[in-house]
Structures are given as structure tokens and as C-alpha cells.
Amino acid sequence: MLDTIAEALLFPGLTFFVWLAFVFEWLERKTVARMQGRIGPVVAGPAGILQPVADFFKLVGKEEIIPAFADKFVFEFGPPLFFAAPAIGVVFIPVIGPSALVSHPLDIIFILFILAFSAFMAAMLGYSSAGRYSTIGIGRLILQYTSYEIPMIIAVITPALLARDLSLDGIVAAQSGEWFIFLAPVSFACFIVAALAELEKPPFDIPSAKTELVAGWMTEFSGRALAYVKLTKNLSYVFLSAIAVTLFLGGPLGPMPAMVWWAQDLLYLVYFLVKLFAVGFLIFAIRSALARVRIDQAAGLFWTIVTPLSLLQLGIIMLLR
Amino acid sequence: MTDSPLDPKSEASAGLMQYSPENLVPFGPVHPSLKEPEYFKLYLEGEKIVQVVPRIGYVHRGIERAAQDRTWVQNIYLFERICGICSFAHSMAYTQTAERLTAFEVPRRARYIRLIIAELERIHSHLLWLGLVGYWTGFDTLFMWVWKDREHILDLFETITGNRVHKSFITISGVRNDLPENIIEPLKKEMKYLTGRVDYYSDLVSTEETLVARTRGVGRIDQDVARRLCPVGPLLRCTGIARDIRKEDPYAAYDELVPDVKTSNQGDIASLLLLRLEEIRESCRLVTDAIEKIPAGNVKLAVPRVIPAGDSVGHIEAPRGELFYFVRSAGGMKPERVKIRTCTMANILTATEMLKGHTLADVPVVLTGMDPCFGCMDRIAVVDVAKGKEWSVRGEELRLHGINWYKPGRQT
Secondary structure, X not given: OHHHHHHHHXXXXXXXXXXXXXXXXXXXXXXXXXXXXXXOOOOOOHHHOOHHHHHHHHHHOOOOOOOOOOOHHHHHHHHHHHHHHHHHHHHHOOOOOOOOOOOOOOHHHHHHHHHHHHXXXXXXXXXXXXXXXXXXXXXHHHHHHHHHHHHHHHHHHHHHHHHOOOOHHHHHHHOXXXXXXXXXXXXXXXXXXXXXXXXXXXXXXXXXXXXXXXXXXHOOOOHHHHHHHHHHHHHHHHHHHHHHHHHHOOOOOOOOOOOOHHHHHHHHHXXXXXXXXXXXXXXXXXXXXXXXXXXXXXXXXXXXXXXHHHHHHHHHHHHHO | OOOOOOOXXXXXXXXXXXXXXXXXXXXXXXXXXXXXXXXXXXEEEOOEEEEEEEEOOOOOOOHHHHHOOOOHHHHHHHHHXXXXXXXXXXXXXXXXXXXXXXXXXXXXXXHHHHHHHHHHHHHHHHHHXXXXXXXXXXXXXHHHHHHHHHHHHHHHHHHHHOOOOOOOOEEOOEEOOOOOOOOHHHHHHHHHHHHHHXXXXXXXXXXXXXXXXXXXXXXXXXXXXXXHHOOOOHHHHOOOOOOOHHHHOXXXXXXXOOOOOOOOOOOOHHHHHHHHHHHHHHHHHHHHHHHHHOOOOOOEOOOOOOOOOEEEEEEEEEOOEEEEEEEEEOOOOOEEEEEEEOHHHHXXXXXXXXXXXXXXXXXXXXXXXXXXXXXXXXXXXXXXXXOOEEEOOOHHHHHHHHHHHOOOOOOO
């Protein structure tokens, strides 16, 4: 019991994923900068790898301003709850072996709940700050959420259908032969597009479009709250990439020679990280190659293209299986 | 609500009483999508914009007045500072207008050098604008790439004139320095490189789906609107009216190197993108031609301290369009009056027309579409519509008005 708690808090649980969140932010800033002909962070640490950590602690130490007409209770207690969603979710991800720390026959339902809860908390936080830009940003976020959630759910249940199992362990085990990305490539594509919308990355950074809404629903946050909101967004980034790896890329599975247990665990970890960064790079590449669409165009894209495509893939699989 | 013309709450002059204040969305004067303060009253019906009222004057700098206290040569450097992007266009327009009052025949070599700098500035201005369109549409990669290419032009400026932004290169009767040695090859090489980049960007802006979705059909105006509201520059040419001062009233060396005036007949932001890219290509050709055909000789005559008395009007094709200068000399060391009509002043009403019928999300893109430079444009005029008269306000009156305005307890 105690060692499970330790694993959930340290490795491969929360601390590991928070570290990954910082690494992801650094990788994103670095690769996007290189794609745009810039250098990216260089000051803190070798090649600027400590820059996200430095930014986080800088924000934590800054003065926190609460708007006069904000809903103070939600405004203050919202960020920890917002952080809790992906922080709890990460323990369901198999990292150093085919089974996760915590496993349940209905994992997928819980993962979907966490994704919905994240968007719900973002809406709560934005409305609680009662700023003009926040309110418009939340209006856009909710509209975007209603557009991308259905294709995302369909994309998530397609692997479950293929594996005939609702637990992540079962889905990973079912991919020991062939990864589901080869069986359901359209679902994977739909999942990535929906993930871009969930993460508010271009071309779906509409709720936080900086040239229109400053920082969207995050505008009024400052200091510690902003630090946690930003960390949560990065953690969601890792969390969604990890779900993509688990559902479509076989999780930590890969060719496994007979070795001592810790060497096997290490190899599982390496496989997992390679796949995770591959998904991350895919998202970096998409986000730096596209312009922001308007909210009506985004809704149109999801309802007329992404949702029918994901349904089509689901239908084909139901027919064939 | 009062009738005082100094009261910003007075709506009497704007004729907007039929639009209820609940539908008003204030856009500016401080807004994330405006780099310079300017206020646009947007009246919405739902998400749709039905009426736009610009309110100018937030960055009025009194440059026309300042010019009266400076000598003819000092003013060149003052007018450069009207705009950081088309600084050479301003100094050239002023210099040419002043030169008309004198008997100078500007040396041919100097006229060619002026053309080269003016065209390089057009390339730099259009590239900067293209990058900004990328920025407003959330396409940061385009923004970074274009601005990186723009650095090539700025480096050329530094090589030729010694400065990157405010060139301080032109002077009455010519240009201050000759071209540096061995500039021909690097200049040609850069022009070739930029032409290649323009090909790439033309391809990109017409095929990249997200960018096309944000720009095609957005901010569309037709020729009737253009004839009614008289925009200048690319905004006019994108409706199909081929007007270019370089061709219609040649100055510098444009009589010998005639530009090909590009037009488009779409009248939306997407066509503005392609039109400005075409103009960059044309400018590259002009610079290459000019550096090949440049004649030898002097680059300036003796710079005068006194300009003969008289009035003079001059105009040039700045990157943003037609730029007017009026200069009056009383025969002294300083101009008696300089009046400037910048391109944004002519374009701002057209931009408000372009906004109508679009949504709030299109506002940054459309406003950028006219390539605004509010700092260049701002001016103050006090008009009392009820009494039908217009007057200027003295500094002391403005100061007292400001004190009264911010008095504690004032009823607003």
C-alpha cells in the first residue's frame, strides 16, 4: 500500500509527470523556435532546459492579484482542483510495464471524466475572474468544447472496442501484436485534432487568442494561481500525449529481450518516452504550421469533418469485428 | 449629454443616436490587437458589426507645429520620425516638395539612389505587414519567417545608409552620401533571394487552408466604395483601380524606370496579401534595374540654408499609398507651414467600411489589412457642429480643460 502511494507520488506518478511537463514545455519552445528560425530559451541550464522551471518559480514568487469583483472562493480554490484533474489521471497511464499503477476495469470512463472535468474547471476559473476577456474566452471555450468533445470520445472508445476492454491495461495488452494506430488511423488523427482543441494550441487557440483576448480565460490570473494554471496546461499536454500513446501506439510495449526486471522496466520507460516525444513533436509541428481559425470555422470543422470521420472509422471497425 | 465639442460623450456630431449604447463594443484605445492607441466604436447586432466610428487623436504629436521651429535641414530628420516604417518616404516627400521651390536640378545619380532606397523601403514595409497579418491570424511561424527575411533589407539599409530604421540619408538637392563600394553584387544577390522568398510566400498564402479561411472574402470592398471613400495605395489597387503616383507623376528616377502597377479585382484581405507580394517582386526588379543602370556623377549639390518664398505641394507613392506634403516658405531659414496628409488618414474610413458585416474576430485582421499607422495619422480638429464653426485650441486652453476633466468629483 505504502509503496503504491510512493510510486503514485514520485515515480512513475505525479513527480515524474510534472518533470515531463517541464521538459515538454522546454521541448515545445525549443522546437517551435527552431521551426520559426529562432533559437528559443538558452539562459537557464544547458540549452535553456531549466527555463520552464525558472518561469514557474518566478511566477510562484510573484504578487497575486485577485480582481475586486471576482468570485473569490472559486478563484482561489479553482487552480488546485484544475491541477488535480490531470494529476490524478496520470497514475492510470502504464509507464514502466504493461500495467499501470492503478487499474480498474472502467479506466476509459474515468479518463473521459477527467478530460471533461478539465474543461469544466477552466470554465469555472474563467467565469470566477469576471473579466471581459475571460468571459468572451470562456464563451469560445465552451463552444469549442461542445465541438471537440464528441469526436474525442468516439476516438477514445474506438481502441476500447478493438481491444474489447474498457481498461487501459487491457488496451495496452491487446496491442502486443499490432498497434491500434494501424487498425484505426483515422481515429488517431481525430484524437490528435481534438487534443489540439483541448490544449488550445493553434489552429484552435481560439479561447486564448492573444491578439484578440490577451490571454483569454487566463487573463486575470497572476502569481501562484497563474503558475499552477500554466503547469496544469503543460501537464494536460503530457497527459493527452500519454493517452494517445497508450490507446494507439501500444503504450510502453516494444521488443523485450529477457533481462533482469529493472532493465526491463528501464526499456519499457525508454519505449514510452520515445513514443511520447514522437506524439509531442507531431503536435509541435502541427501547431507551428497553421494559422488560427475563427470559432465558427472551428465548430464547422469539427461537426462536418472530424465527427463524421471518427464515426465512420468506428462504424467500419464495428462491421469488421 | 452635452453639446460641447470637447466632451467625448457628445454623440451629436457623430449622428449615431439611432444605435443604442448597449450594442456598443469599445475597441481601443488600449487593446491587445492595436499597437498604437486608437479608438473604434463598434456597434454590433449579435456578433455582426453594423456600424464603426473611428475616433482619432490619441497619439497626436504636434509635428507640423514643431517643424515651424526647425530649419529646413533639421526638418528632414524630424519628418523621418513621423513613421518608423516609411521614414524615407516622409523625408523624401518633404525634400522633394521643398526642392520645387528652389532652382536645383537633383543629380541623376542621386535620383537613382533615392529610388533604390525608396523601393527597398517598400519591400521592408510590405514584408513587415505580411508578418503582422501572420501574427494577427495566429500564424506565428509566418510572422517569424517573414521578419527574418526583412532583416536582409535592414542589413542592406545599414550597409548603404549607416542606419537601419531612420536612414537620415536624403538631403535637399540630393542624398548625403554615395553608395558604398562593391554594393552592386550583394544588392543583386539579396534581390534574387527575396524574389525567391516572395514566390514561396505567394504559394503559401494562397494554399495554406487556415490562412485562406481567415482572409478570403474578409473585408471585401468594391470599386464604388473605393471611389466614394478615396483610399490610397494597395487598398485602392486591390479593387482594380490602377493608381500609382510613381507612374502617374514620376519623381526620383521613376521616369526612366517605370514600375508595372499591379492590381487585383477581389478587394479582400486575401487579394491584398497577393497584391503586396506582387509589389515586392516588382520592387525587387526595380532595385536590380536601378543598380545596373545607375549613372555616374555627383550625388548632391550645395545644401541651401534658405529656401525661396512660395507654396509647394508634392506627393509620392509611399509603401502605404499616396503621401501628400504641403510646404510654405516665407524665404527664411525655417518653413512657415508644413501640412501632411498621410496614407492612413485617407484609408481609415475605408477600413471602417471593410469591417461592416463581419464579426468581432475579424476586426484585427481587417484593421491590419489597411496597414495602419495611427501615429503618423493623428491630428486634432475641434468642430462645433451645432454652431457650424471650427477653431484651433491653444495649449493653455487644453491644459485647463484637462485639469477640469480630471477634477475629483466631476460628474461624468
